[in-house]
Amino acid sequence: MDMTLKDLRIHKGLTQIEASRICNIPLRTYKRIESSVTYLNNPKYQYAFELLDKYVVNKNNECSFNSALVIGAGYVGLSISVLLSQYLDVTVIDINKDKVDCVNNREPLFKDKDIEDYFKNKRLRLTASLPNKELYKDKDIIIIAIPTDFNKETGLLDTSGISNLVKEIRTINKHSLIVIKSTCYVGFTDSLNDKNVMFSPEFLREGHALHDNLYPSRIIIGGDKNNKKVKEYAKLMQSCSLNRAKTLYMSTKEAEAVKLFSNTYLAMRVAYFNELDSFAMNHDIDAKSIVEGVSLDPRIGDYYNNPSFGYGGYCLPKDTDSLITQMKSISNSELISSISHSNQSRKEMIAGDIINRLNGHGVVGIYSIQSKKDSDNKRYAAILDIVSLLKDRNINVIYYQPHEMSLDDFKKQSDIILVNRYHPLLEDVKEKVYTRDLFLRD
Ligand SMILES: NC(=O)c1ccc[n+]([C@@H]2O[C@H](COP(=O)([O-])OP(=O)(O)OC[C@H]3O[C@@H](n4cnc5c(N)ncnc54)[C@H](O)[C@@H]3O)[C@@H](O)[C@H]2O)c1
Known part of the structure; x- marks a missing residue:
């Protein structure tokens, strides 16, 4: 956990003077330990941290x-x-x-x-x-x-x-x-x-x-x-x-709407950058340059803009679909209703592109199912939909499962290796890797 003494003090709403009193150390000393670079080895820092931490507990007991x-x-x-x-x-x-x-x-x-x-x-x-x-x-x-x-x-x-x-x-x-x-x-x-x-x-x-x-x-x-x-x-x-x-x-209705409109915005943003990427693939131009150029506009922002196989996971698909149903009574709703459709056609486009590259046959290796680097959750991952589209076209699919197959065997057996987010362990078979991860991040 990267919470520092300063974080803790600010969280408690304390000034440095108050914190120094609580810790019973002179203000000058307190200031010094709060800005200490080697704080993890500093016993005074830990002592102050513990006292402030306890003070938070007491406050919350109120x-x-x-x-x-x-x-x-x-x-x-x-x-x-x-x-x-x-x-x-x-x-x-x-x-x-x-x-x-x-x-x-x-x-x-x-x-x-x-x-x-x-x-x-x-x-x-x-x-x-x-x-x-x-x-x-x-x-x-x-x-x-x-x-x-x-x-x-x-x-x-x-x-x-x-x-x-x-x-x-x-x-x-x-x-x-x-x-x-x-x-x-x-x-x-x-x-x-x-x-x-x-x-x-x-x-x-x-x-x-x-x-x-x-x-x-x-x-x-x-x-x-x-x-x-x-x-x-x-x-x-x-x-x-x-x-x-x-x-x-x-109101509760407004709070429910905040959640659904937030997730639907995120889904729309994913679909938007994926459509931009599809356009670039179609015109044989560099998607990364376009995304970078677009994202430097501070109103757009350089985040949450990395193309993928489609949005997936437990929340975005279901929350977006639920809002789409509730938008049906709004006569001028066109944009939100099309997000889910755009996501589906992105997955179809990716599957079609893979099939073309294989000339209709070959083995597709799935290195990891989960969409994000930091999560181990495989629920409703977009790659699973791509797998079923490939299987509909009789393409063989294998999964990398470390307890069943070595990574080397997996690499040898796969003609194309599919990853939503690139992994450095695939560097030696780079030419086999199929990803739309332009920035090597989420
Ligand atoms: N996962 C997210 O990122 C996230 C973010 C925001 C909101 N949500 C929402 O929060 C809710 C929960 O999502 P989650 O990801 O934590 O789900 P989850 O599947 O990880 O966990 C739900 C847990 O509830 C348990 N459960 C089901 N019915 C139960 C019952 N009757 N009594 C006791 N336990 C029961 C399940 O066994 C499971 O462990 C969903 O509505 C989801 O849309 C999820």
């Missing part, structure tokens, strides 16, 4: 919440559980026993270096359990972080699991604040008709789940801002954030 129940120990549920368990007693429940055991043994459930670090080095007030209605009792907040898959029949996110949980919780605990972190379609939280249910969207990136909880881009509070419990939750989240993230209060 919050009226003492206990939280988190339902779902996935990316969203586990990261918020770890975050809150620095300050509150947290129980996280999951239907998957392996996950429960992992959390109790402080073993990582997925790749996330900050969670691993916190599991190893922090005293967390965190326990995990299989579902048990008794656990709904006496909790100040209950946070729901279960999946909301796309429902093909309704064209919306499937929120039935959340409705069932809220009903079940209310038979046992009438008054706790329930916070929905799972992504929902616009209007879902209102439909529950319970003033103590609020919606607060999550914006984390897989692979950086705890980091993005510690340094959130914003804290969105969807609920009645005159409700004391809602305000208390906002206060809690602010005090957990190390970057004093901006907090916005709004």
